[in-house]
Amino acid sequence: MDLLTLGQLLNTTLVFSTALIFAALGGIFSERSGVVNIGLEGLMMFGAFAAAVGGHYAQDAGFGAWAPWVGVLCAMAVGVIGSLIHAVASITFKADQTISGTVINFLAAGSTLYMVKLFFDGAGESPLIDGFKKVSVPVLSKIPVIGEGIFNSYPTTYLAIILVIVIYFVLFKTPFGLRLRAVGEHPSAADTLGVNVKRMRYIGVMLSGLLAGIGGATITLTTTGTFAHNTISGQGFIAIAAMIFGKWNPLGAFGAAVFFGFSQAIRNYVQLFEWSKSIPQEFIFMIPYVLTIIVLVSAVGRSSAPKALGEPYDPGKR
Amino acid sequence: MHRLKKIFATDSYIVPLVAILMGFLVGAVVMLIGGYDPVAAYSALFKRVFGSPYDFGEAIREMTPLMFTGLAVAFAFRSGMFNIGADGQVLIGMTAASLIGIKLAGLPAFLLVPLAVIGAGLAGGLWAGIAGYLKAKRGINEVITTIMLNWTALYLSNYIVRNFLLLKGQNRSEDIPASLSMTFLNGVFDNARVHWGTAIAICAAIFFYVFLWKTKQGYEMRAVGLNPNAAEYAGMNVGRNVVKAMFISGAFAGLAGAGEVLGVFHYQSVFAASPGYGFNGIAVALLGLTHPLGVILAAILYGMLTYGAAGMSFGADVPPELIRIVIGSIIFFIAAQGIVRWVLKPFYLKRKKEKVS
Numbered sequence: 291m292d293l294l295t296l297g298q299l300l301n302t303t304l305v306f307s308t309a310l311i312f313a314a315l316g317g318i319f320s321e322r323s324g325v326v327n328i329g330l331e332g333l334m335m336f337g338a339f340a341a342a343v344g345g346h347y348a349q350d351a352g353f354g355a356w357a358p359w360v361g362v363l364c365a366m367a368v369g370v371i372g373s374l375i376h377a378v379a380s381i382t383f384k385a386d387q388t389i390s391g392t393v394i395n396f397l398a399a400g401s402t403l404y405m406v407k408l409f410f411d412g413a414g415e416s417p418l419i420d421g422f423k424k425v426s427v428p429v430l431s432k433i434p435v436i437g438e439g440i441f442n443s444y445p446t447t448y449l450a451i452i453l454v455i456v457i458y459f460v461l462f463k464t465p466f467g468l469r470l471r472a473v474g475e476h477p478s479a480a481d482t483l484g485v486n487v488k489r490m491r492y493i494g495v496m497l498s499g500l501l502a503g504i505g506g507a508t509i510t511l512t513t514t515g516t517f518a519h520n521t522i523s524g525q526g527f528i529a530i531a532a533m534i535f536g537k538w539n540p541l542g543a544f545g546a547a548v549f550f551g552f553s554q555a556i557r558n559y560v561q562l563f564e565w566s567k568s569i570p571q572e573f574i575f576m577i578p579y580v581l582t583i584i585v586l587v588s589a590v591g592r593s594s595a596p597k598a599l600g601e602p603y604d605p606g607k608r
Numbered sequence: 609m610h611r612l613k614k615i616f617a618t619d620s621y622i623v624p625l626v627a628i629l630m631g632f633l634v635g636a637v638v639m640l641i642g643g644y645d646p647v648a649a650y651s652a653l654f655k656r657v658f659g660s661p662y663d664f665g666e667a668i669r670e671m672t673p674l675m676f677t678g679l680a681v682a683f684a685f686r687s688g689m690f691n692i693g694a695d696g697q698v699l700i701g702m703t704a705a706s707l708i709g710i711k712l713a714g715l716p717a718f719l720l721v722p723l724a725v726i727g728a729g730l731a732g733g734l735w736a737g738i739a740g741y742l743k744a745k746r747g748i749n750e751v752i753t754t755i756m757l758n759w760t761a762l763y764l765s766n767y768i769v770r771n772f773l774l775l776k777g778q779n780r781s782e783d784i785p786a787s788l789s790m791t792f793l794n795g796v797f798d799n800a801r802v803h804w805g806t807a808i809a810i811c812a813a814i815f816f817y818v819f820l821w822k823t824k825q826g827y828e829m830r831a832v833g834l835n836p837n838a839a840e841y842a843g844m845n846v847g848r849n850v851v852k853a854m855f856i857s858g859a860f861a862g863l864a865g866a867g868e869v870l871g872v873f874h875y876q877s878v879f880a881a882s883p884g885y886g887f888n889g890i891a892v893a894l895l896g897l898t899h900p901l902g903v904i905l906a907a908i909l910y911g912m913l914t915y916g917a918a919g920m921s922f923g924a925d926v927p928p929e930l931i932r933i934v935i936g937s938i939i940f941f942i943a944a945q946g947i948v949r950w951v952l953k954p955f956y957l958k959r960k961k962e963k964v965s
Contacts, residue, residue, distance in 0.1 A: 328690075375940070378944070379940060379943055379944040382946075383943075383944035383945070383946035383947055384946065385940075385943035385944040385945075385946075386894075386943055388690060388894075389894045389939060389942075389943040390940065390943050390944065392890055392891060392894060392939065393936050393937075393939050393940040393943065394936075395887070395936075396891060396932050396933075396935055396936030396939065397932070397933060397936035397937070397940075399929070399932050400929045400930060400931070400932025400933040400934075400935075400936060401638070401929075401932075401933050403927065403929035403932075404638070404642070404927050404929045404930050404933065407927045407929070408642050408927075412927075520881060523881060524755075524758075524759075524882070527692065527755045528755065530751060530752075530755070531751070531752040531755055531756070534749050534751065534752050535752060570767055570770075570771070572763040572764065572766050572767035572770070573763070573767065575759075575763045576759070576760050576763045576764070578759075579756040579757075579759040579760045580756070580760055582752070582756050583742070583753060583756050583757075583760075586742070586746075586748050586752065586753070587742065587746055587748065
């Protein structure tokens, strides 16, 4: 294995991880505020769809290189709107959070495909658009391995990495983060201290829609270039796994997302070698998933969810 | 008559019914926005389901795996777990049924068919049991493990089909001699693929009810589901109950696989992507309020809607995906009953006034 391909491996790893990082960060906001978010898959779908449509029309309107960013903005907006359904049902109407998350997945799958057909004359897929181009950071991209691996990536990848640090800071070092976590751990105590539990939870869920939306957009704007029924296919659930794996901590989730990205990249990588021909391809496809279970069994202990996760807040019980 | 009226006037019946109506209403509004005719679409949907004996039989076929996976998800739910892995368990059940059906083809049918069905149930149960065991022993969240096991099951099944059962030159297994088809009903349903799986599913629902509400073990499981700490304190073995519950849940899903392979297709395909039985199962379980009777009713509704959706696209040119919006909205209104009650409020007030006067 020479250095050049090692850089490539790192680069592919990050490309595969980016969408997962965004969605997992979104999941953290929601769940840290005490609202389970099984709906990440659907929120990503909303984002991927909005990015394809927004990017397409922006391209037609002559936005040029800015068109993908318009797509991202649309994805953020649609993601937030989608997450509001979850928020209204689970926070205001105290519905079971798992159920209203599942509703998001259903509504997203149905409505995005329905709308794709409406927008593009019955086609099951959006037209191909030019997504993001890779940008190399001056100077830093000259560093061996890391330069090619990290500093020659899509702008969304840089954004994801920056957000991990920013969100870590916000969650653990700011009053807002403290309130958000308090609402997820002990809502009645937070309420007593004057924190508006419902409002904090609304913010948590809406941020999760925003971030998962960007995550979905990343997939259409960097990997597929179009939106179809199989664009997301399980990435949202993997993001949930990354969030739990990373113990609801942005840095942990980042690590887990990169791990998933890496195991997907290594799957492509292994296939380049001659010796891998003797292994049935199904076993190579299994690598990421089996590896995850093995890592969970051997390394990570009990996962500790926020205490009030899944419980609707009832001020009467205080 | 009076009693009947009283039953249907209770909240637990009215709320789901109104939720279903409101779901259809949302679908109609979405169709109007898209420039379609909702009346034509819905009548095409129901015509497709009830139009001919063949279609009615096929709709029943569509409902069957939904009953099983709905029961699977609901059973895990009642025991405090979220089984996202029914999809993988269905696949493993299919593969076990195909393996037994093809490799032991020499056996007489009265042995082969039950063996294949039981094998499918066991295999699905054991596959889900992995997630249960890891949760009980290592505290690993079953949501992650079942997601990972879904993908693993997809590739493992494909591997087995491609290497041990393949029909030369095709992307599917050889034909399976064991069959669950209800051939004596062929005349009634015009050769629709109705099979014994439907009957097994209803038996499974009865087992679900009797086991969970009438036996000591079922009581323990529900106790663990409601509050594992209290159950532990009361001297119940939480870990063992978790494994057992996941096993039963997975067995339900595995049986769905047997029904599909032995009753419907009579061969197993190599799947490019997960077939999605498990995710429909989550919706059915939630629609059915995780009660076995509710699950059966929900599977009937869900099966009718998904089967009829194709008719809707032929008859009224409406994209069949619309039906997912309808289903999603129904689940939304059932979950957020507050909205339904708010809609019903004027009616409730009126009724109370009538009582007073």
